Amino acid sequence: MTAAGAPKLVIVGGGYLGSDLAKSLDAVMDVTLIERASHFTHAPAMIRAMVDPALLDRALIPYDGLLSRGRVIRGEAASVDGGGVTLTDGTRIAGDYIVLATGSANAAPFKSATGDIEGLRADAARWNAALRGASRVLIIGAGAVGTELAGEIAHAHPDKTVTLVASDPALFPGFPAKLGASLAAKLQAMGVKVITGARAASLPGRDQPEGGTVTLSNGAAIEADLIVPAVGSRPLTSVADTLPDVGRAADGRVAVDGYLRPSSLPNVFAAGDIAAAGDAMTIVAISRQKPWLEKTLKSLAGGKRIEGLKPYAPWGEKAPILVPLGPRRGSSYLMVATLGDWVTRMMKGRDLFLTKYNKLLGRA
Ligand SMILES: Cc1cc2nc3c(=O)[nH]c(=O)nc-3n(C[C@H](O)[C@H](O)[C@H](O)COP(=O)(O)OP(=O)(O)OC[C@H]3O[C@@H](n4cnc5c(N)ncnc54)[C@H](O)[C@@H]3O)c2cc1C
CATH class of the missing domain: 3.50.50.60 (FAD/NAD(P)-binding domain)
Structure with a gap:
């Protein structure tokens, strides 16, 4: 178990951003990952799986080995506010910090639009x-x-x-x-x-x-x-859309400020494919956003004020x-x-x- 009193981090969506961030902060925060699918979908391998379906056994990976202290809750998030996340079955999960990483849908057979x-x-x-x-x-x-x-x-x-x-x-x-x-x-x-x-x-x-x-x-x-x-891909923004004052970028992703926050709530972040952070919808983008979020959340949990921290800088042309x-x-x-x-x-x-x-x- 995480030390008593550790800040509660709730992450919605266990794709590249959510799974990696949850694992990175498992030892220092009280992490809950909400994911509607039984397995992580490793998208790059789904392309080759079309010619070689045997790859599916390694491209679709169950979540049971992801966290050692925190928990993965199998469920569908419906809405979010500054105090936590509510699932479609009414379950309430409280958090001090919330990260929305609901990602995107793509065509069958590459990625599921529903988590099935x-x-x-x-x-x-x-x-x-x-x-x-x-x-x-x-x-x-x-x-x-x-x-x-x-x-x-x-x-x-x-x-x-x-x-x-x-x-x-x-x-x-x-x-x-x-x-x-x-x-x-x-x-x-x-x-x-x-x-x-x-x-x-x-x-x-x-x-x-x-x-x-x-x-x-x-x-x-x-x-x-x-x-x-x-x-x-099509960004899955329905949970983020329940936040107050959410803006939309031209590509359908949610607008975020320099600290990857999609609304006026200071403790709710959004990253990965749903967030218009200046990066493309790629794992490459997440390889930059995840370390920034990890560092920022650790600093906030340690009592620092966000205004004193470095804002997120996207890859730009170096991607x-x-x-x-x-x-x-x-x-x-x-x-x-x-x-x-x-x-x-x-x-x-x-x-x-x-x-x-x-x-x-x-x-x-
Ligand atoms: C076929 C394919 C190949 C790709 N190959 C590459 C590549 O080689 N390199 C690269 O950089 N990028 C690649 N990409 C892009 C990459 O897959 C995405 O950028 C990446 O998946 C985004 O990660 P994410 O964490 O934002 O979201 P996702 O990986 O989409 O994960 C989101 C998760 O949230 C869950 N979720 C959604 N809504 C809810 C809800 N309401 N409640 C609970 N859970 C929810 C979903 O089930 C999903 O598990 C590829 C994409 C595709 C389609």
């Missing part, structure tokens, strides 16, 4: 079966998820025709041009057809695997046996990215340099950080 892990497993199996039966795969959206998926399919199924459609004129326009050019060249060498500067006029639903014909804004009509819409194209190839942008297959494979492609997150969750 069995449903996510079933989706993954359905999409894998559809992929195996398809000879022409069309991926709409060439962010990291769409681009990595194209690489995974081309690596595992070189016999299939894979087309990747990007709405921007080049891949990864937010990074130096060399990164996008190198990824496009590698994908083409793997047999992927990369179409840039085109949008799909309409898309099938994101939840059921479907084939059909997609007309693009450049006039092309592409027929495919399987269409994968990889068009981004790194690792984009594997299957387990062997890929390109990355790290420390202002674009790097190739070897670095991408060693840092991410071969293990996809599965070992790191299984360790965080207390699994061998």
